[in-house]
Amino acid sequence: MNEKMRVMTDRPLNAETPLESLRSWITDNDVFFKRNQGQIPQKPVSLSDWRLQVDGLVNLKLATTFEDLRRLPRAVVADTLECSGNSRSLLKKKASGNPWTVGGVGNAVWGGIWLRDLLEKAGLKADARHVSFEGFDQPLGSAGIKFIRSIPIEKAMSSTLLAYEMNGQPLPLEHGHPLRALALGWTGASCVKWLKRITVLDKPFEGFFMDRVYRVFQKGEDSKSGQVVTDIEIxxxxxxxxxxxxxxxxxxxxxxxxxxxxxxxxxxxxxxxxxxxxxxxxxxxxxxxxxxxxxxxxxxxxxxxxxxxxxxxxxxxxxxxxxxxxxxxxxxxxxxxxxxxxxxxxxx
Amino acid sequence: MNEKMRVMTDRPLNAETPLESLRSWITDNDVFFKRNQGQIPQKPVSLSDWRLQVDGLVNLKLATTFEDLRRLPRAVVADTLECSGNSRSLLKKKASGNPWTVGGVGNAVWGGIWLRDLLEKAGLKADARHVSFEGFDQPLGSAGIKFIRSIPIEKAMSSTLLAYEMNGQPLPLEHGHPLRALALGWTGASCVKWLKRITVLDKPFEGFFMDRVYRVFQKGEDSKSGQVVTDIEIxxxxxxxxxxxxxxxxxxxxxxxxxxxxxxxxxxxxxxxxxxxxxxxxxxxxxxxxxxxxxxxxxxxxxxxxxxxxxxxxxxxxxxxxxxxxxxxxxxxxxxxxxxxxxxxxxx
Missing domain, CATH: 2.60.40.650 (Immunoglobulin-like)
Known part of the structure; x- marks a missing residue:
């Protein structure tokens, strides 16, 4: 952990990009903000053992190797990632959550593949509507709830990257090694790290991290009444x-x-x-x-x-x-x- | 020194970007090729002590502080830098010099100021034709010749950066901390590191590194008969x-x-x-x-x-x-x- 980062919690690890690093167009990997719900894997998975499962509403289930991914058409995109809760602490009326100032944001040039190329290989069934992402981070806390998130099929097929590279380095462990989803232009909540499984669904994934958080709702309302957080606003x-x-x-x-x-x-x-x-x-x-x-x-x-x-x-x-x-x-x-x-x- | 780099000589330090790092659009600072004529400073200069001298054919000589530079209009440019001698070892007919394969090249997003903003502050005299750059690296070898290079005034006033930042980091020591010249699109020979002095001249600087090397000439010819290496070719x-x-x-x-x-x-x-x-x-x-x-x-x-x-x-x-x-x-x-x-x- 770079000493210049402002650490809010260490279990899970949540830390801001330092202000001076926001001066640059490229945010150095070492100080790029870190926002986690679960426990970061202790060591990188072996690339030869790792498989990416693609299942659910597909014609052909896949267990893709890292080498298979590397052979798919290459995609390289600059994408600014922001935590959904960034700048929360600057709200005049207080809200619950990590007290981000402005450093829950960073910009990187990511290398990887288009998610659509993988989904086209698997073949979508007619009722495919959502795509969920699961990583191999471990849940923290007694509830033992995995961080799983889904995005609409239109976003998955148009502008979602699976990134294995960040600013010219293999994706670092703390940023999701070996693969993370990047719904381009969307907040970090849709950009699951340490990917191991992608599932095609006929509706949004149901679970704590879809239904209870990352939704915009007012006090006293049921969280599910709120809209799911998707793209980053101006x-x-x-x-x-x-x-x-x-x-x-x-x-x-x-x-x-x-x-x-x-x-x-x-x-x-x-x-x-x-x-x-x-x-x-x-x-x-x-x-x-x-x-x-x-x-x-x-x-x-x-x-x-x-x-x-x-x-x-x-x-x-x-x-x-x-x-x-x-x-x-x-x-x-x-x-x-x-x-x-x-x-x-x-x-x- | 990153262990993946291929070191050709260590005094002066000359080392190639590893092939696998050339896959990425951003070349990580740690593996970005290094080509030197002199001895890299042993430690970073103190930013509060450092001054950039601007002299020669100017109306007002400057001794600019780092803070002065930071206050000038900011410039941010992606520039691919290549060593003039890159790929030399792949020539079928052998030529003299470090045996670069293809790794004498890299791409970074650089932050800094436009050289023209500094020169306009100093004010050019009517006979200004060239601008020379001198760093505080020490000459290596008994001849004790400083690495000084000049570029035409047109290039200096149109598309030359003075960079204090590289891929989101303060310019690293091995890449010229605190400031290097970047004649955009030109080979590394015009991009002097560890800048301490910029001099406006009425003709190209005369000296070993302008007259005897970085010129395109044939065996048996006087080196000065050749054209000075400037921009990178297709x-x-x-x-x-x-x-x-x-x-x-x-x-x-x-x-x-x-x-x-x-x-x-x-x-x-x-x-x-x-x-x-x-x-x-x-x-x-x-x-x-x-x-x-x-x-x-x-x-x-x-x-x-x-x-x-x-x-x-x-x-x-x-x-x-x-x-x-x-x-x-x-x-x-x-x-x-x-x-x-x-x-x-x-x-x-």
Missing amino acids: KSIIVEPADGQTLSIQTVPIRGAAYAGEEGIKKVDVSVDGGSTWHPADLVGPEQLYAWRHWEYRWKPPAAGDYTIMSRATDTKDQMQPMQANWNSLGYGNNGITEHAVTVHING | KSIIVEPADGQTLSIQTVPIRGAAYAGEEGIKKVDVSVDGGSTWHPADLVGPEQLYAWRHWEYRWKPPAAGDYTIMSRATDTKDQMQPMQANWNSLGYGNNGITEHAVTVHING
Whole structure:
């Protein structure tokens, strides 16, 4: 575990990407956020022993070797992954769960195969509607509930990767070695690690991690009444200057990242007066669907004093980041605009 | 030093990226090829002590701090770096120099600033024509010649980065911490590491590493008669299968990378019959100017036997990789098509 990460819990392991690492377009594997429900395998599985089971509503059940996967058509995609509960601790009205600040996010270039190529090999039956993923992590806690999640067949057949490589390295143990699902543009909850089994179903998988959590619902409601968390909503974060920072009166680069799941980033605006007026930021660095876009606004403070800095992203569907996210019991999808209070003083 | 790298010499350190790491779009910093003329600094310079001198034909000499650089507009670019002498050992007629195979190449996403922003701050005089780079690596050998290189002012002002970040990490010591020049799309020879001084000149810098090496000349000619090595020429490499590999008779993914310096990759063709017929490969993964493009051709061998596999790239200016590179005394720019001899046998 890299010492720069902010560890929230160690059983299961939940730790944030440090703020300084969010400055980069590539998030280094070593500091890429870690969010787990179960116990990470103690050592990597032997690639020659490992098999990926494909079963359920298929014409041909598969027990695929790692070498079989490596022979399938190669897919390489930059994908920004965010924890469903990221920024939960920034909600004004508190919600249950790990107290993520903004570091439950990272961007990597992933190598692997398209899930559809594997499912086409197996052959889908007519009533195939959902695809569930199971890993070989062990449940933690007395309930002994496995982390199993499913996604709709349309997502599985269009834009879901099975990744065996992350930023030029074989997928590291803590990130799901040897294989993890990546529903591109969706939150980490659909991106099961340490895959061992993929099952085609006629409806969503039923179980604790589908029915009781990763759903958007209000206090007092039955969790199952809520919508399942899927794609990442339009959001931007300010990476520098830090909240509370004192600056000298010269040009200040205000920098951050913006991302919108399955959509691209059209623009980012910055306010230095608490949201009264907004100024377009420059978009910086690689532009790739599913990957975040970095941005910069070069601010010239007119005078010493206290300022409130905000950023606001707009996606290619003209959806704009809201001032406040829709609150829900488990605090998922907090994409509300955040405020950095900074003080500018005369340089001396 | 990562144990997977093939070390050619250790004083100075020259080592290749391992073949398996060339499968990925991102080349991990730890295995990214290393090519040096001098002695790598033993430990990182203190960022608070470090200054970047900018002098020569400028209106205002600068001694820039690292914090000054961080405040300049941020630039983030994917750039494939290749050693001028890469693939030298594959030339049929031998040439002098380190015996690189195909691993003197790698791709990273670099973060930093545009050199032009710094030069504009200094202000160019009317006779500014070249820009030289000097690092704080120590010369090796009794001659005590510093590795100093210059590039034309047009390249410096259009597409040259000063990078302080590599694949999401602060620039590692072995890759030039805290700052290296990156003439985008040009070979490593113009991309000086451990920068301490940038000088604006009215002509190319004169010295051993400009006049005697990194020039394309024939035996018996004076080295200065040759052209200075600048941009990377159109090339493709086969990463898998390996040369000499034995394969079973099933679909074989033939995979590799293609790159063309300042140009994009238009297409890659593959031959499995020693160059008689060619088949278009699929281009795979991110497309970014200055970065390589990965490709794949799914070959179905018609029968058991011996085959010669080749790949041939074409760039966006319709320049095609040649069967043989133009030979020169120091074996620079070997972009000739390589042959992989593979044997296919009946499975079973």
